Amino acid sequence: MTAASPPEVLRAPLIVEFPFTRSLGPVQSAFLTGLRERVVLGVKTSDGSVMVPPVEYDPATAEELRELVEVAPTGTVTTFAWNGHPRPNQPLGTPFAWVLVRLDGAGTALLHALDAPGPDAVRTGMRVRIRWAAERTGSITDIACFEPCEPDEPDVPDVPAEGPQATTTTPHDGAFAEPVTGIVAPARLDYTYSPGRAQTAYLGALAEHRTVGERCPSCRKVYVPPRGACPTCGVATTDRVEVGPRGTVTTFCIVNIKAAHTANLDLEVPYVYAHIALDGADLALHGRIGGIPYDRVRMGLRVEPVWTEGGRYPDHYRPTGEPDAEYDTYKELL
Template identity: 80%
Template sequence: MPEVLKAPLVVEFPFTRSLGPVQSAFLTGLRERVVLGVRTGDGRTLVPPVEYDPVTAEEIRELIEVAPTGTVTTWAWNPAPRRGQPLDTPFAWVLVRLDGADTGLLHALDAPGPDAVRTGMRVRVRWAEERSGAITDIACFEPYDGDPWQPTGPAHDGRFDDMVTGIVAPARLDYVYSPGRAQSAYISALSEQRTVGERCPSCRKVYVPPRGACPTCGVATSEQVEVGPGGTVTTYCIVNIKAGHTANLDIEVPYVYAHIALDGADLALHGRIGGIPYDQVRMGLRVEPVWTEGGRYPDHYRPNGEPDADYEMYKELL
């Protein structure tokens, strides 16, 4: 049994979203050190606010200011903060019911240790020094044993100058990925510049890359079959948008990305087509892989000089 591979994998991208009127007011309020909730039809105040009543689904728009002080309703200690969390020292995740609100706001509580945290303790917002209209404008909560908060003026109605209308939320998934037995064998073969699929014992189809089972028959596959290196472009698209900031995607546009059925495979895989002007790529074009020095998979595929394949030969592999 060959070694099953695993490797760290990070998927990271900025997620840009627009804000509706309620979230816009909430986040603009944080920038101005005002915490806003919404009032539901039955008189409850929800913080953080939502746009639709979770019980009746009615649209709710009545904004109401609540206090920056509140009570911890439940908590969990985080002994080892991870990248991007509110504090870089151990802290408690807390649900805080702010004074004037009926629901809990999830945030971090800066406390010296779990012994200093309890349900029912009083806390207040610690504002970030630089605020931009984001939940991180609340740096964290901190223990508070002072008097209840008193408003200094009339309650805020949620209208501000220069409303925040959108946010960019960085998304990051950081995990260890194991491709499993079948794809480990596939990747290991690629390191020898060979492409190996697996044949279904029932329908006899050869899957490349192999997933370890036939999705049609629902049975495990184990018979390894070497395919290629030649293949046929079964369909393709012309890419006109330059993507990525990483070196391996630094390709001049336009370029062609294609489905390629390697000889002997019953499933097309994806690859970039090079060595031919983009507007001369066509269905049926015969291609071969091009490996770069030290590459772990073909950099691209190029025409191999053979006559185009007959449509009948690849029509099931689009």
């Protein structure tokens, strides 16, 4: 007897990206504007210590903080971790150390990169200084990285990560020409996704123009896409059930902004994304609605899938021409 071949393990590279735009209060604005001018500002807390980067409210008392002081561009490494394989968009393209640096005059440590030739060249207590970026715009990347101080500057033994420092600081009013009032903070996660047993079966069925869910053995609800376990009862689901292919629009939204990540999809705005309850399913999935003007999409609209070229998954859903579903038939799936 020949042993059965193990099932194919599916993998796909995925990217989750969201550029977050935020406005700045007076303390954060002064800090980032200061970096643009090669000045590092901290804020004095109620116990007299200096926080760098600064915050606007005291973490111990929650009182508002406004007293800005200038600290030195030199400091001491309190701890580190070697990064031998830098990823795209990290501070340096060659191997470097992530370090917490307690700048002279600060009571807290700042996380950044240290340009060092190797892990043996990094140690707790070593003295470092800021290497400023050639072009500065008012962001944390205005600090290109840290670099070791002169070889003859001794290490600082037993440096604490936090606490008051005796080093003198200089008061600063935080006033700069053309202050930075907002930033865009890009957040991006690149990873390889491998679906489990339930979703592998679901994706395999889609390639055959079928939609398969799984039924909970306790509450008997059918979930599409299947999760491998019932989200209500918490028990494993193994009973596969074919649903659809037709379904009902339960809720929807009209998209009026062409996001950067959809540029390669050639979608003209406005377009509609909807929650669709496939016939026989107890959980609505989401899909794009096509074949109808965006302003004629409605709750209760009956739709069917239109498959992509190659037929691996539905490209969008279009109206079937059937009468709209009665509200009572899908109200529990909103």
